[in-house]
Amino acid sequence: MTDFEAVAKQFVTFYYDTFDKNRADLSALYKDHSMLTFEAQPTQGTGAIIEKLASLPFAKIQHRVDSLDAQPSNETGGILVMVTGALLIDEEQRAMMYSQTFQLQPDGAGSYFIFNDVFRLVYPA
Amino acid sequence: MTDFEAVAKQFVTFYYDTFDKNRADLSALYKDHSMLTFEAQPTQGTGAIIEKLASLPFAKIQHRVDSLDAQPSNETGGILVMVTGALLIDEEQRAMMYSQTFQLQPDGAGSYFIFNDVFRLVYPA
Numbered sequence: 683m684t685d686f687e688a689v690a691k692q693f694v695t696f697y698y699d700t701f702d703k704n705r706a707d708l709s710a711l712y713k714d715h716s717m718l719t720f721e722a723q724p725t726q727g728t729g730a731i732i733e734k735l736a737s738l739p740f741a742k743i744q745h746r747v748d749s750l751d752a753q754p755s756n757e758t759g760g761i762l763v764m765v766t767g768a769l770l771i772d773e774e775q776r777a778m779m780y781s782q783t784f785q786l787q788p789d790g791a792g793s794y795f796i797f798n799d800v801f802r803l804v805y806p807a
Numbered sequence: 808m809t810d811f812e813a814v815a816k817q818f819v820t821f822y823y824d825t826f827d828k829n830r831a832d833l834s835a836l837y838k839d840h841s842m843l844t845f846e847a848q849p850t851q852g853t854g855a856i857i858e859k860l861a862s863l864p865f866a867k868i869q870h871r872v873d874s875l876d877a878q879p880s881n882e883t884g885g886i887l888v889m890v891t892g893a894l895l896i897d898e899e900q901r902a903m904m905y906s907q908t909f910q911l912q913p914d915g916a917g918s919y920f921i922f923n924d925v926f927r928l929v930y931p932a
Contacts, residue, residue, distance in 0.1 A: 777932030807902030
């Protein structure tokens with residue numbers, strides 16, 4: 683496994699664990715120029731992104747990751763990550779499918795932050 | 808609609824129209840450092856990518872685009888594009904869901920090429 687794949691896997695595990703426990707803690711992963719497009723609604727900056735995630739109308743959520751692909755995205759250490767999986771929301775037994783793409787960028791301090799983030803539910807064809 | 812969104816829409820329309828008519832014609836969109844991860848199988852370079860796409864075991868295919876999101880991906884004009892949609896393959900009546908992420912990069916000649924390309928079928932949860 684190459685480095686970018688190891689980073690992508692570690693990131694994805696941490697991201698969804700944190701999302702499912704306390705979404706506000708994801709603020710450490712975004713910066714002021716980070717972008718999130720969540721179900722077609724664009725937001726930018728840590729504050730607006732966390733506000734958007736916190737406003738989502740569910741209390742309990744669980745992400746399942748079914749696929750994870752990563753590629754180097756530029757010459758400055760960026761990593762493109764595409765995830766597909768399923769969401770189990772609150773007490774609903776039926777899962778919903780989703781797809782989410784991140785571009786991670788080194789933060790200059792040995793870690794990574796999320797520069798791009800796009801989330802979509804995927805509906806049955 | 809901002810420029811990157813217009814470019815993303817135009818690209819996606821052209822990409823799937825070309826894919827569905829003659830996949831070999833997509834070679835104009837890739838370069839030797841382009842990456843494609845198709846159902847977890849990584850390939851790099853125009854030749855290998857077109858060979859991979861040409862080898863897919865279906866004759867007739869039709870892509871439907873259900874969602875398209877775009878964000879600027881770097882300071883050199885890159886564009887991240889995430890698509891979700893449905894595939895209708897050969898004579899099968901049942902569509903399959905897919906998700907595909909591209910990173911487009913300006914080619915220096917007024918157009919764009921695909922630097923990153925990740926494709927996954929999405930299975931019902």
